[in-house]
Amino acid sequence: MLGPVVRAGLPRARVEVATIRGAQWARTDREAALVVCLAVQQRLVHPARLLAAWAEVRGGRRHRVLDAVIRDVCDGAHSLGELDLSRMCRRAGLPAPDRQVVRRAPGGRLYLDAVWDDVGLVVEVDGAHHLLALAPVDDALRANEVVIGGERVLRLPVLALRLDPARCLDQVARARAALLARAAA
Missing domain, CATH: 3.40.960 (Endonuclease; Chain A)
Incomplete structure (x- = not known):
């Protein structure tokens, strides 16, 4: 299981953990990227907390894709278009x-x-x-x-x-x- 459960009130995952789980459970890689983008863009989770939670994840579904997406989003990309631009620039050198x-x-x-x-x-x-x-x-x-x-x-x-x-x-x-x-x- 990824991360501890918040027990105050209804038991639930912390936002950074829920973001990662949601991205892992998404139907496609783009949907997974969107989950991560929206959580940071809407300031539901601080990038540093998301990165710290991600550092605890070993393997799992879409690990390679999510590693790149989470690092890009936490480095400032706030939309899928911005992620695409970063990826395109990297590939072009x-x-x-x-x-x-x-x-x-x-x-x-x-x-x-x-x-x-x-x-x-x-x-x-x-x-x-x-x-x-x-x-x-x-x-x-x-x-x-x-x-x-x-x-x-x-x-x-x-x-x-x-x-x-x-x-x-x-x-x-x-x-x-x-x-x-x-x-x-």
């Missing part, structure tokens, strides 16, 4: 971006999905919620603040990552290369 990087702007703090500070490149992975109501306005104004601060922003709709991952990765790689060349000149 690109350096891993910093994730959920905080920038200050006149309106407050901005959280950026993927940042390569060495070249000033920001990649935002836009899920479906970025198309709802006023989200496009907020996204545009946020991207403008980042550009005003001196960085370049690429926006990748999550649908593009699913339908044409090679083209998305090519754009990230070319942007990095162009910014590296510009910095060297």
